[in-house]
Amino acid sequence: MKKLFVLILFALSFSGKGYSETELPALGDSTSGLISLQQEQELGSLWLRQLRANQATIDDPLLITWFTDSIYQLVPFSELAVTDLQLVVVDSPQLNAFAVPGGIIGINYGLFLYTADEDELASVLSHELVHLSQRHFARQVEAAQRRNPIALATLLASIILIATDNPDAGFAGLVSSQAAAIQSQLAYSRDFEREADRLGMNILVQSGMDAHAMPEMFSSMMEANRYSSSALEFLMTHPLTPSRVSDAGNRAEQYPIRPRTRSFEFLALKLGAERRYQLKDNSAAEFRQRLENARGVDRDALLYQLADIALVQREPQKGMNYLQQVSAEYRQHPAMDALQAKLLAADNQVADATSLLRQKLLIHPQDLSLRETLSRILIDTNRPAEAIPLLKDLTAD
Structure with missing residues (x-):
């Protein structure tokens, strides 16, 4: 039941159509009252346990050491409130990276197949760090509550029933609230994606890497998606539009080209x-x-x-x-x-x-x-x- 609880709560948090900029609550408002950092930590721990129980991960020391060093090269410039991160590498050939509330950053090992150098891969990591530093999880839950508080209350009540002692009633409530019709379980809104692109490029530049790696990585993703479905896992949860690619390219032109890292x-x-x-x-x-x-x-x-x-x-x-x-x-x-x-x-x-x-x-x-x-x-x-x-x-x- 815990597995379903976590999946539904994350679906609630990240599903739905994109919101306009005016619907996104700014940091420091009621978001922190709706979901605290401590609650995010607890949700993240539950999610990570379920991931490890149901998905093969890789604990190769060279890979984990490289991942840790790469992340913590970026962290000082990320504005993260909590820098004690948990890192996970999923054993999958698909192109994907993810940020989960509670300080969890993950990648699929297959991400290496689509990156030419460390700057390109770091552009993906910096993007994910922004999702955490700007608390996009809490902000999207807040936006969902303001948009439809009754449906949210029904769904939360259903989740509680499922997680405790009345799963049948809980599932009935879930269906009635249309929570079963989830098509983009972890999809961020386009506004969050643009914010992650903009602030992520700042992280990339401040850490000494090439800003041009980000639009090049975007182009690689779109090219991969054209010929293979392996890129869909990332693009389904991080909607990539031509305007995002163009914006990233224009923003990168403000910075000089730097030598790329290939350790x-x-x-x-x-x-x-x-x-x-x-x-x-x-x-x-x-x-x-x-x-x-x-x-x-x-x-x-x-x-x-x-x-x-x-x-x-x-x-x-x-x-x-x-x-x-x-x-x-x-x-x-x-x-x-x-x-x-x-x-x-x-x-x-x-x-x-x-x-x-x-x-x-x-x-x-x-x-x-x-x-x-x-x-x-x-x-x-x-x-x-x-x-x-x-x-x-x-x-x-």
């Missing part, structure tokens, strides 16, 4: 998304072909993925050969060290693997890749007592 982490994760959702069993052959012409950090990212594929295929020596070709700049990267340790353990060199990890943890004591890899190796070799402190730290993080 090792981003490139390795982008290749990982290709491998997971598109190339699959053909990944190794495709990456080896690309390796012939790759240079710099692109080559290192390919080598990392090829080494990981060799690990999965139980060819640790081949994997270590790939890692030996990584440039000096990234050979000591914690993710490379963690992968090397996995390869050593797979090659029955467990002592060398744990020694390497403990040595690297002295340099990078908080690194998730190193800590998770060491805990897994210790558990796999029947040394759970040594793994418990690491697991406690990982859980706390």
